[in-house]
Amino acid sequence: MKTQVAIIGAGPSGLMLNRYLAKHGIESIVIEDRSRDYVESRIRAGLLETQAVNLLEEIGVSDRLKKEGLEHEGIYLQIPGERKHINFKDLIGYTVWVYGQTEIQRDLDHACDAAGQEIHYEVTNVELHNTDSENPSVTFVDKDGNAQKIECAVIAGCDGFWGPSRKSIPGVEVGSFERVYPFGWLGVMADVAPSTDELIYARHPDGFAMHSMRSDKVSRLYLQVDPKDDIANWSDDRIWSELSKRMAVDGWELKTGPITEKSIVAMRSFVSGKLKHGRLFLVGDAGHIVPPTGAKGLNSAANDVRFLGEGLVDFFKKNDANLLNAYEDRAKETVWRVTHFSWWMTSMLHTMGDEFDNQLQLSQLKHLFKNKALQTNLAENYVGIR
Numbered sequence: 001m002k003t004q005v006a007i008i009g010a011g012p013s014g015l016m017l018n019r020y021l022a023k024h025g026i027e028s029i030v031i032e033d034r035s036r037d038y039v040e041s042r043i044r045a046g047l048l049e050t051q052a053v054n055l056l057e058e059i060g061v062s063d064r065l066k067k068e069g070l071e072h073e074g075i076y077l078q079i080p081g082e083r084k085h086i087n088f089k090d091l092i093g094y095t096v097w098v099y100g101q102t103e104i105q106r107d108l109d110h111a112c113d114a115a116g117q118e119i120h121y122e123v124t125n126v127e128l129h130n131t132d133s134e135n136p137s138v139t140f141v142d143k144d145g146n147a148q149k150i151e152c153a154v155i156a157g158c159d160g161f162w163g164p165s166r167k168s169i170p171g172v173e174v175g176s177f178e179r180v181y182p183f184g185w186l187g188v189m190a191d192v193a194p195s196t197d198e199l200i201y202a203r204h205p206d207g208f209a210m211h212s213m214r215s216d217k218v219s220r221l222y223l224q225v226d227p228k229d230d231i232a233n234w235s236d237d238r239i240w241s242e243l244s245k246r247m248a249v250d251g252w253e254l255k256t257g258p259i260t261e262k263s264i265v266a267m268r269s270f271v272s273g274k275l276k277h278g279r280l281f282l283v284g285d286a287g288h289i290v291p292p293t294g295a296k297g298l299n300s301a302a303n304d305v306r307f308l309g310e311g312l313v314d315f316f317k318k319n320d321a322n323l324l325n326a327y328e329d330r331a332k333e334t335v336w337r338v339t340h341f342s343w344w345m346t347s348m349l350h351t352m353g354d355e356f357d358n359q360l361q362l363s364q365l366k367h368l369f370k371n372k373a374l375q376t377n378l379a380e381n382y383v384g385i386r
Ligand SMILES: Cc1cc2nc3c(=O)[nH]c(=O)nc-3n(C[C@H](O)[C@H](O)[C@H](O)COP(=O)(O)OP(=O)(O)OC[C@H]3O[C@@H](n4cnc5c(N)ncnc54)[C@H](O)[C@@H]3O)c2cc1C
Pocket: 008, 009, 010, 011, 012, 013, 014, 031, 032, 033, 034, 039, 043, 044, 045, 046, 047, 101, 126, 158, 159, 160, 161, 162, 163, 164, 187, 265, 283, 284, 285, 286, 292, 294, 295, 296, 297, 298, 299, 300, 301
């Protein structure tokens, strides 16, 4: 097979890039090691910032998002006894959208189907070759067991944190940063109408709790737990009781309902030392990940897609490599802003450390509740104005 760009991974990064390139008349081939059903049903992100919504609009996959998504003007922050609304629209004139990653993935898949773009699912033995030359290639075994080779001009590593692209870069560990947090999130999806109009982020002495949603009938909720805890220790009753306690405020009640999915995820911040090696470019979770507190993972992926897409358009259409060569610097500047914001939200809202740390967190939140400059800063970072 021959193409201009070989894309490894058919998650949000891979398919957004595929659609962006197609819109600009650039060919790409996408390979993915999981099945389409598996990728479409992976429950993850649910909140889109302005630039991600703009990108989806631009590549023609925002119709259902605009019809079925929920536009939110802000978020609630909470400490015991006090819930404060931070209104982004009033503060800076921007909003965010609640729309599940599962839905985005389906919309992207359908857009690929409509355009006749084949995606090679369930491939194995993916290997990258000659990435520092002008003729890199990717080999793999297709789902029927046939050995395949893609010859291309550029490889986009959109294969997430565990994929082969980053690992293929010599010396990538140098300059890579990782922070593993001493807590995880127990996340549940529940068939019950949300008990709130906008997301609630609650700091409680027993740990962080969060109320999000996927629609007006489905709630998404999270609890700070030990990352090594076993989900079997958490009955549905125990989860609802802990959520109700950590999010309690006078006059408000958490509605409960059937839990349809529950799991525990560990939390880490990671920034790869390199996002580029010759003609290989890392995009999205392949190059960086953040704890989900700032709702930034998928949004950062959209940001990378925009930067790499612009560079590739100049490269293939104008024979100008300047923007492509600037990809790593442009992406990293945003990645570090997002990494700081996600770390800040995480550190402020999760219980960790001793009573001194607790008092500092409470002081910071109380200050934020009163201080418009701090609220504006939070709003700008949350909606992705950088
Ligand atoms: C519980 C949870 C909640 C989250 N909440 C939010 C949120 O609210 N907002 C937000 O913005 N982000 C959130 N995120 C993060 C977000 O889901 C990710 O940042 C996003 O999925 C990144 O997209 P990606 O395409 O870069 O990587 P991925 O989604 O990981 O996709 C990578 C793809 O590459 C494939 N792959 C891996 N290895 C190979 C291989 N060898 N060959 C071929 N393909 C391969 C994988 O199967 C996968 O399909 C959350 C994540 C989790 C886990």
